[in-house]
Amino acid sequence: MLTDNFTHDSDESFDLIKVIDMHKYFQNNHILKGINFELQPGKLVAIIGRSGCGKTTFLRCLNCLEIMDSGTINIAGVTLNRKNSRDHNVSDKRFGLFKKLKPFQEVDKTESMDEDFQIKTQVLRTRVGMVFQSLNLFPNLNVLDNVMKAPLIVKKESLSQAQLRSIQLLEKVGMDSFIDRMPSQLSGGQAQRVAIARALAMSPKLMLYDEPTSALDPELVEEVIQVMLNLKKEGMTQIVVTHSMSFAKTAADLVVFMDQGQIVEIAPPNEMFSNPQDQRTRDYLKLLLD
């Protein structure tokens, strides 16, 4: 089993997440300019900032949907390290008959990495759950299959075990009475709760959310937030990229403000919103309040 190579000694005070000097470029745009970040287990963190500040890219780098160009990530016992290499972004610029177009070329970027890096990425992803703004449920599978597909084929769980656990998780998000529905028959909020259960099915140590409620109708937002708060009570570590200040204020333990590819300020919500330390934070919050 791959996971055995990367287990950490379970020291209570370990940093679940440690990011050192993370840089990311898109072509010539310097998107992340040296992110340093540490996080203890069990916290719910909200990342806020203007559009284009790099908060979503940062989140996607944490489970290697984007691959940082340099820096170190240590998450849940897996350490990834890259030194100033921008090679993977070199796309085939030749035109003509032999220009190779691959579907999802832009998705799996580990292809050009060495094998060690690929294996580590694979392990990392099984320990980090991700929930997308655009839901991304598998439309050809019903609710239960959506949740148990990954345990079945990645963890090779038995069908009965996977079903049992999946139904429990769907119960947890309040979707256990919908197991036979197809994704197209669900409301946005219901679909997002299934997506959370799907991510939880891999038993992640960390959950990432990329604007999980911004595609939802306002009246459906609350049911999703409630699920996240329940997870927080159970001690799940969660990082949420959000535009919703009220969510950051009421639900988060810590708020991270990012601007122009850097983390400007990290503080508990009451401090962040009542007494921001940095001028850029103040400007941003003022803009929102006006």
Next chain:
Amino acid sequence: MKLKFQIIIIFLLALVSLEAQSKKKIRFAADAEGNAPYIYQNPNNPKELIGFEMDIVKALCDQMGYEYEFVQNQWDGLVPGLLRDDYDIAINGIEVTKERERVVDFSASYYRTFEQILVKNDRNDIFTLEDLRGKKVGALKSSVAEKILQSVHGIKLLSYDAEVSAIADMENDRLDAVLLDHPIALYNAGWNTKIKMVGKPIGEVVYGIAIKKGREDLLFEINEALKQITKSGKLREILQTWNMWNYIMAVYSQDPSESNISPDKYQTYIKAQTKDFTWKDYLARQISYLPQFGEAAIVTMEISLLSMVVAILLGLILALVRVYAPKPISILAILYIEIIRGTPLLIQLFFIYYALPSLGIKISPYFAAVAGLGMNYAAYEAENYRAGLFAVPKGQMEAAISLGMTRGQALRHIIIPQAVRLVIPPITNDFISLLKDSSLVSVITMVELTKLYGQISNANFDYIGTGLIVAAIYLLLGFPFVRLSQVLEKRYTFENRKNKVIV
């Protein structure tokens, strides 16, 4: 005991050799499409092939003690097919010319005749070759008639695959005249009141039996047998029953005698063509074709289905290689797709069937047809699959990968099932198109629906009725697949599928 055993062995051996001897068979090729009086379908019994050449083959084989087997091939393909050993001899009004003699051997001639001018009944301005200057004249392609017309300056020559097509064009005023071998002229002008034969005999045409070079023993046997049936009067008898004995043959076989053998078979043919059909007769005739059309439909269906299986599997491989294989290999897939898509299927079939044997690869017509169609359509299917893969939203791959799936797992379990649904309609489309393109395999000796249509309609001159039957058969063949596609689309729809919960 031992002796007894030996006797049994000897007896068995004798049986085997007897068996082998009785199976000694000559495979002879001709094109049964539109060739009265050569070899054509009996209008009164479409399952039977008749014609004066059929009678000659029978007489020769009786003489030599052989059995015979008929192989259908396109007329222009008769000599090439001989070279790839698809049959032993070709006999179908093949004129002995220097060009042909360079490629194959010819037996002594079994019939000699002349070229004849044919015009519409109301023409009174054409009697000689000279009169044809400035006129549009039709002829069979690569025939002696064509060559004669080419040698006269100022004739607008049009070449045809079959004489009957040229005659039909003349009836419709697209041609002024047709120059053709006398027997065909006779067999058309004999009943068709819209046309007439004019002028004197032109040139001389010599028909020989074509045999692959290097088969001197067979050539010798055939020539001997020909001599025998000429001497015994059998050949003359055959030709006279078909109303084909002429002055050239009289001189050639030094047989100027009068004879009272009546041209029965000619008259039967003419009667069949001029018979007034009642609706009942007409229906009965159409129904009598059905068993043959059934067989041809099975050939069409078999070839189409097998080619489609080849196309679907090879296409999937090509698509995956093109998209996911490392560059040098994926370039091969791209080259394959572009070359196959960019060249005519007809040429690919000719290449597989006639060109590959000269490189030492010989395959049966059936296999060549399936391989040709399958490999051609694989290129199109590959692009369908590729389109399907690209059409699945990229978020699906992201979600699968973020759950820890490898790209292979994500493709297999998440992406391809979604892509399959997307490509069902275009693949069905291609299958129906393939069903009809399968008619092209008639160029490599396969008798399928379209070829049979040509054969029957050129024999009974009923292009409409027979055509409607064939069109209906194609429609019926395609329809189940349209339905299947609808069922599959429903099956792969993204709605309402239940799990069996086992906990």
